[in-house]
Amino acid sequence: QVQLVESGGGVVQPGRSLRLSCAASGFIFSRHGMMWVRQAPGKGLEWVALIWFDGSKENYADSVRGRFTISRDNSKNTLYLQMNSLRAEDTAVYFCARDVSYGSLESWGQGTLITVSS
Amino acid sequence: QSALTQPPSASGSPGQSVTISCTGTSSDVGGYNYVSWYRQYPGKAPKLMIYEVTKRPSGVPGRFSASKSGNTASLTVSGLQAEDEADYYCSSYSGSNNHVVFGGGTKLTVL
Numbered sequence: 001q002v003q004l005v006e007s008g009g010g011v012v013q014p015g016r017s018l019r020l021s022c023a024a025s026g027f028i029f030s031r032h033g034m035m036w037v038r039q040a041p042g043k044g045l046e047w048v049a050l051i052w053f054d055g056s057k058e059n060y061a062d063s064v065r066g067r068f069t070i071s072r073d074n075s076k077n078t079l080y081l082q083m084n085s086l087r088a089e090d091t092a093v094y095f096c097a098r099d100v101s102y103g104s105l106e107s108w109g110q111g112t113l114i115t116v117s118s
Numbered sequence: 119q120s121a122l123t124q125p126p127s128a129s130g131s132p133g134q135s136v137t138i139s140c141t142g143t144s145s146d147v148g149g150y151n152y153v154s155w156y157r158q159y160p161g162k163a164p165k166l167m168i169y170e171v172t173k174r175p176s177g178v179p180g181r182f183s184a185s186k187s188g189n190t191a192s193l194t195v196s197g198l199q200a201e202d203e204a205d206y207y208c209s210s211y212s213g214s215n216n217h218v219v220f221g222g223g224t225k226l227t228v229l
Contacts, residue, residue, distance in 0.1 A: 035218065037164075044121070044223040045156070045164065045207050050216075059216050095163055102152040102211040103218035104169035111163055 002026040002107040004096050009112030012086055022079040022096030022109055030054070030074040033099035036081050038092035039111075046092070049081065050099065064090075086116045122147065122208055122221035129227040130198045138224045140191040140208030146219055148189035152211035155184055155193045157204045158223075164207065168193060195226070203228045 008020040022034070036048040049070040051058045058070050069082040079096050093113050097105035123141040130136035140147065140155075147153055153171045156164035166175055168184040171191065181196045191210070195202050208221040 037220075044205075045158075045209075045220045047209070047218040047220055050218065057216075061217065101170055102150070103209055104152065104154045104166060105156075105164070105209075106166050106169070106175060108163035108165075 002098065004098065004107055004109035006094065006096055006109040006112040009094065009114050011115045011117060013118050014087060014116055016086055017082070017084045018086065018114060019083070020081040020094055020096075020112060020114075022081075024077045024079065024098070027098070027107075029072075029077040034070075034072060034079045035097050035099055035103075035105060036070060036079075037095045037097055037105070037108075038090075039095070040089075040092040043092075047103075048094070050103075051079070083114070086114075088116050090114060091116045120219070122210060122219055124206075124208060124221035124224045126222070127225045127227065129229055130195075131229045132198050132200065134198050135194060135196040136198060136226065137192050137194045138206055138208075138226070140193070140210075140221050142189050142191075142210055142219070144189060145214040146210040146212040147186065147191050150211050150213055151186070153184070153186055153191040154209045155182075155191075156207045156209070157202075158207065159204050167206075198228050200228050202226060 035050045051070045067085045093111040095111045096109045098107040100106040155168035158164040
């Protein structure tokens, strides 16, 4: 069955960097676009970034553009999110998700919590 | 990137039907047939309930249906059950800048 497992979360100071990983299994990873979605404590879902199936295109929410970078290694079935210049407002649970149709996210990971605090 | 507009809450009694709206613009909901709906229980990951406006993924009960008119999409849950109590989010592809936008979420309470 499809499985997405995020890792790399934790507590980080403002201004520092962190890299999240999302290990995929149970499907042909290289055939699907992937996304990161986050959810601040007690808040709604916020789309963060997307990357095409082959890594050729990516896009970002305005709130993270220029600070976050989405990437993938199809040989390792792994999605990444490099987060730089972290801010308190980046505190959230970060989910990776498999896109099956222009933003239809059929499979989700369990999420990893990032807390940005001094 | 403005969020889609959903009512913060909705409710209904067991067996009844409830409809949740999701309003966007012609750049997202109104412009593309790529509206999705998700159910989320507290502390859990979201689950896709509807995609491409009206389609149900395998395993989603037929009690869940959806539609779209202009810039507003709607999710209807018929025959409400206790297990339907959750947060529901809509989302849409936005082709103007190739991104995805979510609604603020609706907390559905089964009375």
